[in-house]
Amino acid sequence: MFEKVEELTKEIKASVAESQEELERYRLRFIARKGELASLFQQLKDVPNERKREFGQAVNEIKKLAQDRFKELINGLENNQNNRQASDLDLTLPAEDPIGAIHPITATRNRIIEIFKRIGFNVSDGPEIEDDWHNFTALNFPPNHPAREMQDTFFIEKDPDMVLRTHTSNVQIRLMQSQKPPFRSIMPGRVFRNEAISARAHCIFHQVEGLYVAENVSFKDLKETLYYFAKEMFGKDTDIRFRPSYFPFTEPSAEMDISCDLLKPGTCKLCGGTKNICKGTGWVEILGCGMVDPNVLESCGIDSQKYTGFAFGMGIERIAMLKYQIKDLRLFTENDIRFLGQFKTEV
Numbered sequence: 001m002f003e004k005v006e007e008l009t010k011e012i013k014a015s016v017a018e019s020q021e022e023l024e025r026y027r028l029r030f031i032a033r034k035g036e037l038a039s040l041f042q043q044l045k046d047v048p049n050e051r052k053r054e055f056g057q058a059v060n061e062i063k064k065l066a067q068d069r070f071k072e073l074i075n076g077l078e079n080n081q082n083n084r085q086a087s088d089l090d091l092t093l094p095a096e097d098p099i100g101a102i103h104p105i106t107a108t109r110n111r112i113i114e115i116f117k118r119i120g121f122n123v124s125d126g127p128e129i130e131d132d133w134h135n136f137t138a139l140n141f142p143p144n145h146p147a148r149e150m151q152d153t154f155f156i157e158k159d160p161d162m163v164l165r166t167h168t169s170n171v172q173i174r175l176m177q178s179q180k181p182p183f184r185s186i187m188p189g190r191v192f193r194n195e196a197i198s199a200r201a202h203c204i205f206h207q208v209e210g211l212y213v214a215e216n217v218s219f220k221d222l223k224e225t226l227y228y229f230a231k232e233m234f235g236k237d238t239d240i241r242f243r244p245s246y247f248p249f250t251e252p253s254a255e256m257d258i259s260c261d262l263l264k265p266g267t268c269k270l271c272g273g274t275k276n277i278c279k280g281t282g283w284v285e286i287l288g289c290g291m292v293d294p295n296v297l298e299s300c301g302i303d304s305q306k307y308t309g310f311a312f313g314m315g316i317e318r319i320a321m322l323k324y325q326i327k328d329l330r331l332f333t334e335n336d337i338r339f340l341g342q343f344k345t346e347v
């Protein structure tokens with residue numbers, strides 16, 4: 001009889017239940033009223049008196065063991081089922097929120113390209129690491145000319161000087177060297193200046209420059225082109241104004257402002273009525289422009305008697321900040337998902 005207890009103990013310890021049926025078989029055998037343990041209790045009366053106590057204890061122990069094991073088997077089976085549910089996941093179903101957002105700088109760049117493409121501009125590209133000649137000298141910045149100081153530059157090598165381009169004008173030079181006019185092209189790209197990072201400035205930012213060189217290109221063409229751009233980008237009721245300015249590579253040069261809604265009823269599309277962008281003037285600067293200086297055309301082998309051209313350049317960050325009312329330029333590079341997630345509709 002003691003052997004029987006030992007044998008059943010081993011069986012209970014080794015038992016498994018991989019399904020409800022196996023669990024039920026275990027229950028019937030070891031837990032139920034008519035199971036094997038119940039019959040052990042009945043055998044108690046046949047045990048000699050001096051061993052009754054010992055046998056009774058053994059039977060009680062095995063009963064407890066059987067119940068504990070039963071609980072373990074139930075838990076094990078439940079976990080198993082949960083796991084199975086997890087692995088039953090259909091990985092081919094679409095994710096709940098699978099759509100990322102296009103970065104506002106990319107969205108703005110694409111929009112600018114799209115607008116200029118409609119009026120015949122193509123897109124040109126060029127190197128971000130540039131020699132001094134393409135970044136400065138060919139653009140009419142003589143050596144030691146104070147105009148070079150307008151743009152704080154990262155030098156990669158000295159003699160010969162290699163720089164991180166300070167503007168995308170180097171692409172204008174490369175275009176004029178490699179093709180014959182007429183051409184109408186825009187140059188989007190990343191540029192670098194040694195500036196302290198703040199809400200309004202960064203050492204890495206993006207520009208789109210444009211160049212149109214052909215016979216008889218005049219300042220009027222420049223104005224019409226940029227007027228069209230401003231209206232398409234900021235809305236039909238946008239006005240523009242030009243203020244005289246200076247760039248070494250254009251003559252005459254100007255800075256262009258767009259009107260905000262300050263002077264019109266309703267809330268302003270740029271500041272929402274706070275006036276903190278136009279400082280109460282009703283005008284906001286968005287780009288620099290001018291007629292290409294004949295010296296620049298000549299340094300690229302283009303006959304400045306025959307051809308004229310206009311050029312312009314704008315910061316993509318600035319346009320994006322105005323368009324989306326973004327107050328701090330650093331947000332563009334911080335990769336904060338709470339910021340980027342707000343541009344989902346741009347996809």
Ligand code: PHE
Nearest residue numbers: 167247288289290311312313
């Ligand atoms: N290259 C100028 C800048 O980066 C912008 C510009 C381009 C101005 C073309 C006039 C004409 O500041």
